[in-house]
Amino acid sequence: MTMVNQKAIFVALFFLVLLAYPWLDGGSYGIDLVTKIMIYAIFALSLELLVGSTGLVCFGQAAFFGIGAYAAVLLSGEDGPASILWLLPASAGAAALYALAVGSLSLRTKGVYFIMVTLAFAQMAYFIVHDTPLGGGTDGIYLYFRPILGEWLVLDEPLVMYMFSLFCLVGTFGFLGVLLRSRFGRALAGIKENEQRMLGTGFVTYPYKLAAFTISGALAGLAGFLFAVKDGFVNPELLNWHLSGAALVMIILGGLGHLRGAITGAFAFMLLQEFFKSEAIFGEFARHWHLGLGLVIILAVAFLPSGLVGLPDVLRSRLAGSGVVPLKKLPEGGR
Amino acid sequence: MDLTTFLIQCLNALQYGLLLFLVASGLTLIFGIMGVINLAHGSFYMIGAYMAYALSPVIEATLGGGFFLTLLIGLALAVLLGYLLEWAFYSYLYNRDHLQQVLMTYGLILVFEELRSLLVGDDVHGVQIPDFLSGSIPLGEVMSYPVYRLFVSAMCLVLVVGLFYIFNRTRLGMMIRAGASNREMIQSLGIDINFLYRVVFAAGFALAAFAGMVAAPVSSVYPGMGNEVLIICFVVVVIGGIGSIQGALVAALLIGFIDTFGKVLLPEAAGVLVYLAMAVILLWKPNGLFKAA
Amino acid sequence: MSNEILLRGQGITRRWGGLVAVNRVSIELSRNCLHAVIGTNGAGKSTLINLLSGEIPLSEGTVELLGNDVTTWSQPRRAMAGLGRSYQRNTIFPGFTVFENCRLAAQAKAQKGWNLWQPANRCPVSTHAAREAAHRAGLDKVLDRTAGLLSHGQKRQLEIAMCLATGPRVLLLDEPLAGMGAEETGRMLTLLDELRPDHAILLVEHDMDAVFRVADRITVMVNGTVIASGNPDEIRNSGEVREAYLGEGH
Numbered sequence: 001m002t003m004v005n006q007k008a009i010f011v012a013l014f015f016l017v018l019l020a021y022p023w024l025d026g027g028s029y030g031i032d033l034v035t036k037i038m039i040y041a042i043f044a045l046s047l048e049l050l051v052g053s054t055g056l057v058c059f060g061q062a063a064f065f066g067i068g069a070y071a072a073v074l075l076s077g078e079d080g081p082a083s084i085l086w087l088l089p090a091s092a093g094a095a096a097l098y099a100l101a102v103g104s105l106s107l108r109t110k111g112v113y114f115i116m117v118t119l120a121f122a123q124m125a126y127f128i129v130h131d132t133p134l135g136g137g138t139d140g141i142y143l144y145f146r147p148i149l150g151e152w153l154v155l156d157e158p159l160v161m162y163m164f165s166l167f168c169l170v171g172t173f174g175f176l177g178v179l180l181r182s183r184f185g186r187a188l189a190g191i192k193e194n195e196q197r198m199l200g201t202g203f204v205t206y207p208y209k210l211a212a213f214t215i216s217g218a219l220a221g222l223a224g225f226l227f228a229v230k231d232g233f234v235n236p237e238l239l240n241w242h243l244s245g246a247a248l249v250m251i252i253l254g255g256l257g258h259l260r261g262a263i264t265g266a267f268a269f270m271l272l273q274e275f276f277k278s279e280a281i282f283g284e285f286a287r288h289w290h291l292g293l294g295l296v297i298i299l300a301v302a303f304l305p306s307g308l309v310g311l312p313d314v315l316r317s318r319l320a321g322s323g324v325v326p327l328k329k330l331p332e333g334g335r
Numbered sequence: 336m337d338l339t340t341f342l343i344q345c346l347n348a349l350q351y352g353l354l355l356f357l358v359a360s361g362l363t364l365i366f367g368i369m370g371v372i373n374l375a376h377g378s379f380y381m382i383g384a385y386m387a388y389a390l391s392p393v394i395e396a397t398l399g400g401g402f403f404l405t406l407l408i409g410l411a412l413a414v415l416l417g418y419l420l421e422w423a424f425y426s427y428l429y430n431r432d433h434l435q436q437v438l439m440t441y442g443l444i445l446v447f448e449e450l451r452s453l454l455v456g457d458d459v460h461g462v463q464i465p466d467f468l469s470g471s472i473p474l475g476e477v478m479s480y481p482v483y484r485l486f487v488s489a490m491c492l493v494l495v496v497g498l499f500y501i502f503n504r505t506r507l508g509m510m511i512r513a514g515a516s517n518r519e520m521i522q523s524l525g526i527d528i529n530f531l532y533r534v535v536f537a538a539g540f541a542l543a544a545f546a547g548m549v550a551a552p553v554s555s556v557y558p559g560m561g562n563e564v565l566i567i568c569f570v571v572v573v574i575g576g577i578g579s580i581q582g583a584l585v586a587a588l589l590i591g592f593i594d595t596f597g598k599v600l601l602p603e604a605a606g607v608l609v610y611l612a613m614a615v616i617l618l619w620k621p622n623g624l625f626k627a628a
Numbered sequence: 629m630s631n632e633i634l635l636r637g638q639g640i641t642r643r644w645g646g647l648v649a650v651n652r653v654s655i656e657l658s659r660n661c662l663h664a665v666i667g668t669n670g671a672g673k674s675t676l677i678n679l680l681s682g683e684i685p686l687s688e689g690t691v692e693l694l695g696n697d698v699t700t701w702s703q704p705r706r707a708m709a710g711l712g713r714s715y716q717r718n719t720i721f722p723g724f725t726v727f728e729n730c731r732l733a734a735q736a737k738a739q740k741g742w743n744l745w746q747p748a749n750r751c752p753v754s755t756h757a758a759r760e761a762a763h764r765a766g767l768d769k770v771l772d773r774t775a776g777l778l779s780h781g782q783k784r785q786l787e788i789a790m791c792l793a794t795g796p797r798v799l800l801l802d803e804p805l806a807g808m809g810a811e812e813t814g815r816m817l818t819l820l821d822e823l824r825p826d827h828a829i830l831l832v833e834h835d836m837d838a839v840f841r842v843a844d845r846i847t848v849m850v851n852g853t854v855i856a857s858g859n860p861d862e863i864r865n866s867g868e869v870r871e872a873y874l875g876e877g878h
């Protein structure tokens with residue numbers, strides 16, 4: 001069996017486990033938690049398209065997430081449930097539109113300056129939501145009716161919400177998988193590896209990057225839409241830069257350059273958080289859960305330079321007796 | 336706005352800008368010379384502020400107190416801590432991808448914040464202004480300006496002048512400037528690069544911690560204060576141009592004035608203004624105002 | 629018919645501040661003609677290639693490609709119009725396989741950026757052109773190898789292959805022989821010979837033996853200026869060139 005097949009089977013198994021999970025552990029807490037993690041996984045995937053696949057480090061992803069969430073609440077009326085059929089595309093579209101505007105400007109800068117310009121635009125969106133009455137100010141706003149699709153898809157039910165989120169996660173994963181193999185995706189990979197060469201070869205790279213940025217914004221908006229529907233509530237903290245930072249941490253922790261890395265990272269990050277927060281294990285000390293999480297992250301950088309998806313390779317070489325590559329000897333400089 | 340208010344706001348803006356510069360100068364040098372994106376830099380500021388809070392009663396009890404003594408001991412501790420941190424963590428990051436640095440320094444933020452919570456707790460604490468600096472200078476008939484704020488600005492100014500002297504007039508400064516503009520070059524000049532890195536890092540830590548210490552009586556100390564400062568300092572660094580210390584000064588003062596006057600004149604848009612300024616400047620000059628020469 | 633001029637640069641000048649890197653250089657590249665540019669380090673040879681290919685804008689002068697004035701065209705647009713270039717330092721895509729390097733280069737001619745669903749390796753235009761280019765550059769046996777792991781000589785071959793994959797009419801080659809062994813050099817010169825009949829080639833090169841072996845025309849640059857241009861015999865016998873360039877260290 002080839003490596004590629006093995007990985008595909010793992011991913012398929014993983015999704016099957018998620019599908020079966022509500023019946024393995026029927027608790028409402030577990031279902032709610034995994035729904036939340038799956039939404040974050042979609043969010044992480046949206047960022048992976050930019051950072052891992054195109055080499056554009058965006059530090060303002062939370063703005064797209066938040067705009068998707070706010071759009072879902074603001075656009076759905078107060079008289080009755082809206083249809084998912086138009087509300088979902090509208091929410092993702094609002095985020096995509098904002099991403100298009102932000103991308104068209106910020107793609108004029110490069111490297112760390114790009115990181116900071118995307119942060120700047122996200123902060124502007126944050127303060128606009130935070131300081132104006134448009135979105136209820138700091139208190140946020142409630143969603144009166146969760147959107148529906150006919151009679152059979154009513155997102156009020158936690159289990160339906162769970163399945164719908166899983167459906168969106170698998171859909172996003174599949175969509176990005178196909179996209180990255182297409183000519184468009186290969187061009188993005190080329191831009192990440194060597195943009196100068198792409199220009200010299202005849203690719204006008206700007207529209208490619210802008211398209212990637214917009215698609216990424218739409219997917220983040222989709223995650224935001226799901227989040228708003230799940231919680232039935234939005235507040236400005238959804239646009240906070242902490243969330244952009246957390247998404248970055250998720251995809252780096254999982255392993256950049258792999259779609260499954262983004263999902264792995266989202267699950268690892270959120271589950272570690274739950275683990276260290278668990279009073280059953282840590283008792284009084286659970287209050288200080290950041291400490292454990294921080295230490296695990298530092299250890300991950302030290303021993304898993306290619307992220308969690310590189311773990312099998314590290315273990316394999318361990319078993320073969322070659323040991324872990326010492327930190328200082330690692331090749332590859334920064335970009 | 337009358338003239339007195341205007342003057343007061345100018346002094347506030349100057350003080351804020353100078354404090355920002357002290358934190359941002361270390362950040363821009365660590366980035367410019369070592370190529371490390373240090374998200375934990377805000378934590379250094381936080382550590383400084385909490386040292387001012389935690390050390391003064393201890394020193395009061397053992398050595399009989401003294402504001403300057405506390406500052407001095409705090410600075411020494413900061414240098415030592417910076418030196419150790421560089422050795423234990425940052426020295427592993429130099430040849431790594433930027434995103435790995437982001438990840439590790441993010442981990443450090445979490446650790447520092449929790450250690451702070453474990454050692455000092457999560458409450459907001461005020462820090463005493465020393466008696467001899469606690470007065471106010473009357474300005475006009477109804478307004479006055481606290482002496483301590485003037486003192487903070489003065490201390491910062493002294494440091495800024497000192498920093499520029501070291502930077503432009505000494506051999507160490509020459510090495511740092513060479514390093515900021517061309518990292519390969521200093522290696523070829525036969526300079527001990529490990530030593531240089533450690534010095535710059537310890538100095539950067541100490542500057543941020545010092546800013547935290549002198550700011551603590553004005554701002555009081557509270558959880559999350561480091562992260563607030565971190566983001567705004569990154570704004571300063573990129574507006575100024577990465578690795579440029581002059582740029583950091585100009586940008587810090589600019590942000591100081593925009594933020595201070597924004598809060599007075601356009602309170603509802605104050606939060607946006609700083610970022611709007613950054614976006615406009617970077618779209619106009621994609622590499623910041625001063626590119627490291 | 630066989631020797632029409634494909635690329636013409638006239639009065640090309642580039643200033644950096646007060647420094648003139650390239651000073652009023654005029655050059656013509658014709659099909660079936662290998663035109664070498666030689667000169668000391670810093671003579672402006674690589675800058676000339678960057679100017680002709682559109683990587684940096686001209687301060688003065690004009691560039692004409694296949695009869696069109698392309699002076700204001702961007703680099704990708706010139707590349708699409710048939711201008712291929714290789715780089716002095718390897719600028720391959722190190723993480724891709726050799727085949728994928730060539731295929732992506734060939735994809736430039738069939739971009740269809742809006743096609744997000746069809747797998748790139750099912751694009752017959754680019755896969756065919758990629759195989760063809762890799763074959764011409766002698767990379768058949770290493771198609772599936774990761775480019776970053778190739779030997780230096782093979783990386784230089786890949787540079788050329790990627791260039792060829794876009795189907796260019798004009799080739800600007802920046803030191804393709806740098807760091808190559810004798811055998812690899814021989815193979816590369818054979819390749820250049822094969823490419824000559826249907827391409828206009830500009831070759832910047834330090835290896836004088838190789839240049840005098842393959843070049844039909846040689847232009848000598850010193851300090852950004854052309855001091856001589858002619859066939860190899862004329863250059864070899866030019867007193868001025870000997871004094872300014874060949875005399876030193878040769």
